[in-house]
Amino acid sequence: MADTDNLKDTKEYFLDIPMKAAQSNVRGASALDWGMQNRLSRIFQPGSGKTVMLAVDHGYFQGPTAGLERVDVTIVPLLQNADALMCTRGILRSTIPASLQSGVVLRASGGPSILKELSNEHIAVDMDDAARLNVSAVAVQVYIGGEFESQSVHNMTRLVDAGLGRGIPVLGVTAVGKDMVRDARYFRLACRICAELGAQFVKTYYVDEGFETVTASCPVPVVMAGGKKLPELDALTMAYRAVQEGAAGVDMGRNIFQSDAPLAMIQAVNKVVHERMKPEHAYELYQTLQREQAGRPV
Ligand code: 5RP
Numbered sequence: 001m002a003d004t005d006n007l008k009d010t011k012e013y014f015l016d017i018p019m020k021a022a023q024s025n026v027r028g029a030s031a032l033d034w035g036m037q038n039r040l041s042r043i044f045q046p047g048s049g050k051t052v053m054l055a056v057d058h059g060y061f062q063g064p065t066a067g068l069e070r071v072d073v074t075i076v077p078l079l080q081n082a083d084a085l086m087c088t089r090g091i092l093r094s095t096i097p098a099s100l101q102s103g104v105v106l107r108a109s110g111g112p113s114i115l116k117e118l119s120n121e122h123i124a125v126d127m128d129d130a131a132r133l134n135v136s137a138v139a140v141q142v143y144i145g146g147e148f149e150s151q152s153v154h155n156m157t158r159l160v161d162a163g164l165g166r167g168i169p170v171l172g173v174t175a176v177g178k179d180m181v182r183d184a185r186y187f188r189l190a191c192r193i194c195a196e197l198g199a200q201f202v203k204t205y206y207v208d209e210g211f212e213t214v215t216a217s218c219p220v221p222v223v224m225a226g227g228k229k230l231p232e233l234d235a236l237t238m239a240y241r242a243v244q245e246g247a248a249g250v251d252m253g254r255n256i257f258q259s260d261a262p263l264a265m266i267q268a269v270n271k272v273v274h275e276r277m278k279p280e281h282a283y284e285l286y287q288t289l290q291r292e293q294a295g296r297p298v
Contacts, residue, residue, distance in 0.1 A: 025049040027248065028220040029200065035167030040200065042103035042136040043084040043169075044221065044248060048274040051223060054082035054266065055253035056091065057107040057139070060124070062114045067257035071095045074257060081266040086139060086171075086251055089125060093133075103136035105171055105251075109155050119146035119177060123155050127162035137200070138163065139171040144190040146177045153197065160198035172199030173225070184210030191218040203251050206242045215246025226252030232259055232268075232286055237279040239272045249273050264289035 024030045026040045026049065044051045056075050058065040067074060072095050079085060079096075084103035087096065092104060110124035121141055130138050140159050143152040156172055163170045172194030176182055184207050191202045191214055201221040204214060215222045224242035226235070235255040242250065250273055259265035268286040271277035277285070 026201075026221060028195070032169075032200065033164075033167050036163075036169055036200065039103070039136040039167065040169055043105065043201075045083055045274060049248065050243065050273050051083045051249035051251075052081070052266065052270050052273050053084045053086050053105060053223060053249065053251035054078060054256060055086040055226060055251050056257065057087050058253060059091065060088050060107050060110045061112065061118060065254075067254065067262075074262065078256070078262055078266050081263070081270060083249070084136060086253075089129065089133060092135075104133065105137045105139050106130055106133065106135040108138035108159055109140040109152070117147055119143035119148040119152055119175070121148070121152055121155060123158060127159065127166055127168060130163075130168055131166050135168065137169040137171050139173055139203070141175045142172045142190065142194055142199075143175045143177060144193055145180050145186070146175065153193070156194065156199060157197050163200075164198075169200035170198065171223075172197075172202045174202065174204040176205065183207055184213050187211075187214045188217050191222055195220045201248070206238050206247075211242060211247075212245040221248030222246065223248055224250045224252075226250065226255040229254045229258045232265060233279060233283045235259075235265075236268055236272055236282045236286070239269055240276075240279045240282070243273055243276065261286070261290035261293060263293055 024037050026044050029037055029040055056068055071091055079102055082102045084105050086105040088107045108125040109121045111122045112118050112120045138159055140156045141152060142156050143149050160170045174190035182205055187204050191204050194202045195218050202218060203223045203225050205225045205227055224247045239250045256262050256266050264286045267289055268282040272282045
């Protein structure tokens, strides 16, 4: 039985302090359930409201990718610098330590390999398994304008329904086919469709012209996709511009793990995203860290 002797009288009601309503700093998230907001806060840092996601899910359609041949050797040492890791459940269960402190964004669509029509994807993970893995979100490819556009949108909406039932957010990834135009008009369309149909955040490519209209017209956070490997200064510049133009962070793969110095690169990306460090300074930092980490004099 609980000890109820000598209970202290209550008195600290702080009558002069208005009761605070908890507000999310994630765009569009304030009306979501507590569990979903809590999961989003494991992706988007509560301070900056931004994220550095490390994407290593490439194997789900292209097998062992350069830089990902041995995830245990090349990626695990980077993890403490990632707010969230985007990966498949195969890599998560086999290779990622369960003591991971970063959020996990689980690849939940798949089917075709690079040998086939990529837009012909299906849902590849049951939401119960995503819950079992304690992931912070699931990610699904959405091929607006692609051959299997409607099927990929349906994959997303089914995951959104399942996610709402369990408090697991969905990341809509706007996928571009070989022949699709990559401009602001296209990405406005693709991002808005994902958000309208329930994705709690969206991943899309940066475009030099009009990216701010893509972020402005999307009611949920837009995370910039990394894309093909660029020289480090160019990749840092792209990340800087994206954040300046309204992105809630980045989800970068090859531009980090195919860098000459992946650890230095992800550290520099963090400075750009969370502290708005100018790309030139972040590049200097990258070079300094690269030398330090290689054991050379700075
Ligand atoms: C494609 C994806 C990829 O699987 C991956 O995450 C891409 O990362 P990056 O282009 O930065 O190497 O989501 O849309």
